[in-house]
Amino acid sequence: MTSRLDDDHMWGETTATEILLTTAAPRIRYRQFGAAHEREHGADWLWCWVDRDGTTFCFLVQAKILKSRGKRWSVDFTYRTAGDERTQISKLLTASDRFDAAAGYVLYCGDAQYRATLECDLPHQDVLCRDRDRAGVSAVSALVADNAVIFQGKGAGVAAFHAAVPVEDITGPDATDPPIVGLSRGLPEDLAHFFQQPQRGARRVAKEIVRPVHWIRVRQFSPATLERSALNTGALFPELPADQGHFPVPYLQHVLRGLRTEIPDYVRDVLDGRTPPAWVTHHLAGIVVITDADAAPGHEVAS
Ligand SMILES: [Zn+2]
Incomplete structure (x- = not known):
């Protein structure tokens, strides 16, 4: 990105993603699908962090640029396709x-x-937001973006950037992992432990994505629902609170359903060099797999 900026070129989402993936491979594995998605603004990529024991966190993302016009900074979260009433966030x-x-x-x-x-x-x-190390490529929940668009308006891009975690740091071996606190009464025991104890790998990614969402929820003065419901089969946390706050969906269930005990078949396909089934490839620009997500830095396992 720095060299593109030195040349006075603004980069685009697709270009940035391609440069990131080709540069990060083979440390990461990826497979790109249909060309139609390429042309679509903000095509969806499925990012999957996979631990050595198979624990996987799946995160469906769109790439966005933090743009500046003078001193005004923004991220185009509210982009709509012509003739379509739904916002891109709700579609995502x-x-x-x-x-x-x-x-x-x-x-x-x-x-x-x-x-x-x-x-x-x-x-x-x-440290100031703008000076944070490795923040050039950062990840944030769609629930944070949705909240920022509703409550921060034109400040949504900066608010989302503030809450976003540098992707390089997201599995967390070098960064601190303070407990997530608040609204913790009545949590299932496995979830309370996950919030309290330091995590690594796929679990840590899920924790860093849920952390700012939870932070927003704690600041909403509506009482938390302790009612629980069951998640998809294979979810690491089989039962989670249905608390929604002011989010469009129950926030713990939404983020943590991505955390599962085994590698999904279509992720296994990418690792084994096979093309995943059509129901997967028709709906994604591609899949990114970060293997050995729980490996200590400098001790990557050859795959
Ligand atoms: Zn900030």
């Missing part, structure tokens, strides 16, 4: 149901110099 949420995945965005945010005029007045630990 619906599409994620097909794969029992969490829905979200991969944000391409350039380098610190590109972000020099970005100002974020939300509280941080000790």
